[in-house]
Amino acid sequence: MHNIWSMLSNKLMMGAAVFFTLGGMGISNLGPLPQTPTPAPVEVFQASSTPTLIDTIQPGGPPLSLTTALPAISTPVPANSPASTDKRPTVPIKGPTPTPMSVSLNTVKIYFFSVGLGDSFLIIGPDGKTMLIDGGPADSGIVDHLRAVGIKKIDVMVATHPHQDHVGGLAKVLGAFPVKKLYTNGETKWDEPAYVDFRAAVTAAKVKSTRLVRGNKISLGALSFQVLNPIRSLPGNINENAMVLRFTYQKTTVIFMSDVDQDTEGQILAAKLPVKADIYKIGHHGDSTSSSVKFIKAVSPSTAIYSCGPNPFGLPEQVTLNRFTNLGIKLYGTDRNGSILVTIDPNGYKIDTDIPQ
Numbered sequence: 001m002h003n004i005w006s007m008l009s010n011k012l013m014m015g016a017a018v019f020f021t022l023g024g025m026g027i028s029n030l031g032p033l034p035q036t037p038t039p040a041p042v043e044v045f046q047a048s049s050t051p052t053l054i055d056t057i058q059p060g061g062p063p064l065s066l067t068t069a070l071p072a073i074s075t076p077v078p079a080n081s082p083a084s085t086d087k088r089p090t091v092p093i094k095g096p097t098p099t100p101m102s103v104s105l106n107t108v109k110i111y112f113f114s115v116g117l118g119d120s121f122l123i124i125g126p127d128g129k130t131m132l133i134d135g136g137p138a139d140s141g142i143v144d145h146l147r148a149v150g151i152k153k154i155d156v157m158v159a160t161h162p163h164q165d166h167v168g169g170l171a172k173v174l175g176a177f178p179v180k181k182l183y184t185n186g187e188t189k190w191d192e193p194a195y196v197d198f199r200a201a202v203t204a205a206k207v208k209s210t211r212l213v214r215g216n217k218i219s220l221g222a223l224s225f226q227v228l229n230p231i232r233s234l235p236g237n238i239n240e241n242a243m244v245l246r247f248t249y250q251k252t253t254v255i256f257m258s259d260v261d262q263d264t265e266g267q268i269l270a271a272k273l274p275v276k277a278d279i280y281k282i283g284h285h286g287d288s289t290s291s292s293v294k295f296i297k298a299v300s301p302s303t304a305i306y307s308c309g310p311n312p313f314g315l316p317e318q319v320t321l322n323r324f325t326n327l328g329i330k331l332y333g334t335d336r337n338g339s340i341l342v343t344i345d346p347n348g349y350k351i352d353t354d355i356p357q
Helices: 002-024 142-148 164-176 193-205 262-270 293-299 318-325
Strands: 043-045 072-074 108-112 121-124 130-133 154-159 179-184 209-211 217-220 223-229 244-249 252-256 279-281 303-306 330-333 340-345 348-352
Touching: 142 164, 154 164, 154 217, 164 193, 223 262, 252 340, 262 293, 293 318, 318 330
Parallel strands: 130 154, 154 179, 179 209, 252 279, 279 303, 303 330
Antiparallel strands: 043 072, 108 121, 108 340, 121 130, 217 223, 223 244, 244 252, 340 348
16 A cells, blocks of 8 residues: 555656646647738729729610729738749839729719810710810820820810821821721811821721811710801811811800911801800910900800910910909919819719819
């Protein structure tokens, strides 16, 4: 019995010795079980909730097809991953970083681009269709302007008349983007180098050119543009032949006067054509030969916008601008406000100036 007790005592003492020995090695203080490492957080970029329209709105047509972009998920790359050690050179992207084109089913956007002394306006319809009215001079940077707002194609291009400050940039646009339709005022007897280059670019791009006259319309998806000028027989003055366009979306009407002078304005009024508009694109960069008080009163706009830049001609002329401000019309110009964005929705319109380009 004594021997059994001794044996048990010895075993207990040996067990205690092992326990304290392991404790000294840091093994007895095991603590809680080790936790699985927390994975790196996933950064989620929320996509716009606005759906992108991919079908043209046609009255009485089939239902619209919509698609909504899924959120993009970006996971940090571990330091030892193959992607982090890839030494291949990257190819730099030339020009401004493009911004995805914003499309809303309830808005129309009009960009009045700052292109110096010239005209260039981009219209994005509620269905994402695009229309470019003129392209400014050849050095206007219009291609960069278009890329900066996410444009990848032009559905409708309009050349209001052959002067270089209107068609010079269009030649570059034709070389940079697919263009589906082209409308002109039909002027062909003009040999200015910029117009020759424009016609060559049209031929190279294999775009069909259609002449428009008073009474015709341009369709841009759900939008319809009335052609108020030129008349069928073109007079001798290039500016008199320029295309004048007017359209309405929801409660807002816009009129684009190109470079027509006061004589042409009088002809439009004499023909009893509709001219009333909320937004008036001032004719001929603010030249006093355009924008008669009689015509301005007939249009009765709340906002007027002119396109101009540094020039030796004294444009815009203060006497012209006074005709608008004296009537209480809000005035904007690309020479003082930079590129201008007009956003039209069912409630009216808003204007943003100095938009990033």
